[in-house]
Amino acid sequence: MHSTTFTQIRESLSSGEETLSDIVSQYIDNIEDKNDEINAVISIDKERALGRANQIQQRIEDGSAGSLAGMVVGVKDLICEKDIQATCASNILSDFESIYDSTVIKRLRDEDAILLGRLNMDEFAMGSSTENSIYGPTRNPSDTSKVAGGSSGGSAAAVAADFCTASLGSDTGGSIRQPASYCGVVGLKPTYGRVSRHGLIAFASSFDCIGPLTHSVEDAAILLQTIAGSDEHDNTSSSRAVPDYQQFVKDPDVNIKIGVPEEYFGEGLDDEIREGIEQKLDSLEESGAELVPIHLPHMKYSIATYYILATAEASSNLARYDGIRYGHRADIEEVEQELKEEKQALEKELKTATGEEQEEVSSQIQDIDSSLIRLYKKSRTEGFGPEVKRRIMLGTYVLSAGYYDEYYGKAQKVRRLIKQDFTEAFEKVDVIASPTAPTTAFELGSKNENPMQMYLNDIYTTSANLAGICGLSVPAGTDSDGLPYGLQFMADTFEEGKLFNAGRLIEQLPE
Numbered sequence: 001m002h003s004t005t006f007t008q009i010r011e012s013l014s015s016g017e018e019t020l021s022d023i024v025s026q027y028i029d030n031i032e033d034k035n036d037e038i039n040a041v042i043s044i045d046k047e048r049a050l051g052r053a054n055q056i057q058q059r060i061e062d063g064s065a066g067s068l069a070g071m072v073v074g075v076k077d078l079i080c081e082k083d084i085q086a087t088c089a090s091n092i093l094s095d096f097e098s099i100y101d102s103t104v105i106k107r108l109r110d111e112d113a114i115l116l117g118r119l120n121m122d123e124f125a126m127g128s129s130t131e132n133s134i135y136g137p138t139r140n141p142s143d144t145s146k147v148a149g150g151s152s153g154g155s156a157a158a159v160a161a162d163f164c165t166a167s168l169g170s171d172t173g174g175s176i177r178q179p180a181s182y183c184g185v186v187g188l189k190p191t192y193g194r195v196s197r198h199g200l201i202a203f204a205s206s207f208d209c210i211g212p213l214t215h216s217v218e219d220a221a222i223l224l225q226t227i228a229g230s231d232e233h234d235n236t237s238s239s240r241a242v243p244d245y246q247q248f249v250k251d252p253d254v255n256i257k258i259g260v261p262e263e264y265f266g267e268g269l270d271d272e273i274r275e276g277i278e279q280k281l282d283s284l285e286e287s288g289a290e291l292v293p294i295h296l297p298h299m300k301y302s303i304a305t306y307y308i309l310a311t312a313e314a315s316s317n318l319a320r321y322d323g324i325r326y327g328h329r330a331d332i333e334e335v336e337q338e339l340k341e342e343k344q345a346l347e348k349e350l351k352t353a354t355g356e357e358q359e360e361v362s363s364q365i366q367d368i369d370s371s372l373i374r375l376y377k378k379s380r381t382e383g384f385g386p387e388v389k390r391r392i393m394l395g396t397y398v399l400s401a402g403y404y405d406e407y408y409g410k411a412q413k414v415r416r417l418i419k420q421d422f423t424e425a426f427e428k429v430d431v432i433a434s435p436t437a438p439t440t441a442f443e444l445g446s447k448n449e450n451p452m453q454m455y456l457n458d459i460y461t462t463s464a465n466l467a468g469i470c471g472l473s474v475p476a477g478t479d480s481d482g483l484p485y486g487l488q489f490m491a492d493t494f495e496e497g498k499l500f501n502a503g504r505l506i507e508q509l510p511e
Helices: 006-015 020-038 046-062 103-110 153-160 177-183 217-227 271-287 299-320 332-352 355-367 371-383 386-399 404-425 451-458 462-467 496-508
Strands: 041-044 072-076 114-119 143-147 166-171 186-189 209-214 257-261 290-294 431-435 470-478 484-491
Touching (some): 020 041, 020 046, 072 153, 103 217, 153 177, 177 470, 209 217, 271 431, 299 404, 299 462, 332 355, 470 496
Antiparallel strands (some): 041 114, 166 209
16 A cells, blocks of 8 residues: 555445455554654554444445545644543643544544544644654654654654555644645645634644645545534634535636745745746646736735744643643652752851842842742743743743733734735635745754744745635655655635645646
8 A cells, every 4th residue: 555545445445455454454554664763653542443444344334434434544643532642742741631522533533534543743733843742753754864844744744654544733834734745745724713623732723723634635625524614612613614625626627817926936945846836837827727926015024923923822822731730740849849958058148148148148038939839830841842932932022011012913913914915816816826835854953953944944834824714735746855845725715625626736737
């Protein structure tokens, strides 16, 4: 089995060529053979998956199986499954076990998908390389010296390595699309509100979206069909009817208008990626599409705007992890011993201090934390990794008195301008095309000391999250080193069908 789509699996099941147990066993064998090197899967429940495969096989044979019977799905480790750990790849949640199913998990199970395992990620979805994880980095199946992208790197690598038919990831600023580009798979960020966030552990609540990573555009359409729709548990989910997304794939319209923004093809874009994507777009034009030059004047502010607003929301969301209500708790006896030793040392110093020194030491004794405050501090210090701490501090800063209007308030205004740019563009075009990322996958560890360089990997993806629109990354080719890169299409809110149409046209182009 190699890069098998759900459509191909259904055909083999219908013909009796394979059973669902055979297919699940093949995925398990792949994981056991290659996961030690790739590190995409962090846990797997073989017995439950094989048991469920036998049950669903029976339903396939008697004609009562759901629409996803035969699909084996991996789940990013921040989407809750009942009685299964959801750690967000963080020490703060290393012992957390969910007590309920997220809405997307329930919908997958209702349609007879098989959930095979939990997938690696950047801690709390904060990162672009899946190197910020308590489980270690995920490696790119195309070249294991390279990153898989992030934060859904485990989800992209698991599909690319044939560990599952499809996977679920989350996209806050490009975290589905960028790793999809790096790993050579399809990745969809739905419109904000198209898919329920109930059971998704939050990073930035006005940005987060759950979406699929798959081998084909059709599989992404099939998965979205199941997980999309209104949910009483999520007030931000849309009540709009869910269309039949597969119709956009089966007979795609070649006569579409594709916006090509000059802002996405400028400085910083790898020359091979630029040439490859321009060739794809030229081929679409020869087939009947119309390429329309457009201008998105506020896109140059998208990275700065995103990292102000997303970190502000992260600071608020992650305040709940205090070690008291739930999450990692530091050892209270160690905390009390530390405080005792600090106080004793200062009292000893006070005895020999004079004048101003005495006043300063006395003040330090008065300012020693209570054991509760120190417990909070120590629990969070031990529980969070460096990148999460960095973003909490950034977010707390931009929300602080004196800086709120200067940073957070202004960023909200720019967010509105970015949304307006897209609204005006979609009056002229059906979709907007761009590179998904400025480069192919980079070397493991090469950007860990330079956070800004890491953040710039999201330069083409954050704007869709700021505007709340949908985006799709489809494989567009490989560079001279054999590394994949993606072409991104963006469409207006709730126009995922146009993305599937355009993505399918790219799949149909000759190699």
